[in-house]
Amino acid sequence: MPSLIRPLALAAALLVVASAHAQVTVKDAWVRATVPQQKATGAFMQLQSAQDARLVSVSTPLTASAEVHEMALQDNVMRMRPMPALDLPAGKTVELRPGGYHVMLMDLKQQVKEGETVPLTLVFEGKDGKRQTVQVQAPVRPLRPEAMPMQHGEHKH
Numbered sequence: 001m002p003s004l005i006r007p008l009a010l011a012a013a014l015l016v017v018a019s020a021h022a023q024v025t026v027k028d029a030w031v032r033a034t035v036p037q038q039k040a041t042g043a044f045m046q047l048q049s050a051q052d053a054r055l056v057s058v059s060t061p062l063t064a065s066a067e068v069h070e071m072a073l074q075d076n077v078m079r080m081r082p083m084p085a086l087d088l089p090a091g092k093t094v095e096l097r098p099g100g101y102h103v104m105l106m107d108l109k110q111q112v113k114e115g116e117t118v119p120l121t122l123v124f125e126g127k128d129g130k131r132q133t134v135q136v137q138a139p140v141r142p143l144r145p146e147a148m149p150m151q152h153g154e155h156k157h
């Protein structure tokens with residue numbers, strides 16, 4: 001089906017051009033929707049770098065306080081803690097997902113609603129110290145429980 005594949009290839013090509021000498025690809029970025037008064041949420045995505053690199057900072061107009069966190073077992077309890085940088089080994093996809101690495105958006109001043117889009121600016125640093133900035137538009141989605149697909153059969157008429 002060449003007619004379907006071509007527009008996708010073109011989109012991918014444009015994405016590479018947008019971030020000059022791109023070493024890092026950002027895929028499937030999204031931000032978890034919040035409820036009113038909720039002060040923090042997570043941003044998730046898949047990162048892949050052609051060469052060894054590190055994610056060194058994340059910023060967004062949504063809040064002045066964004067950190068990269070990891071989940072770690074501490075006294076038999078899973079806790080999250082800030083990381084100075086997230087390593088991206090060459091060619092390996094590093095996934096930020098609920099329950100794992102994530103970007104923590106704190107001190108939210110407003111609710112983050114499904115359907116909105118959150119601009120994220122990611123700064124990566126290569127081994128040579130060169131920095132690359134990548135901008136992504138992350139759609140806001142509610143956290144979908146893993147059990148979700150099983151519920152499809154329950155609403156038959």
Ligand SMILES: [Cu+2]
Pocket residue numbers: 069080081102103104
């Ligand atoms: Cu966190």
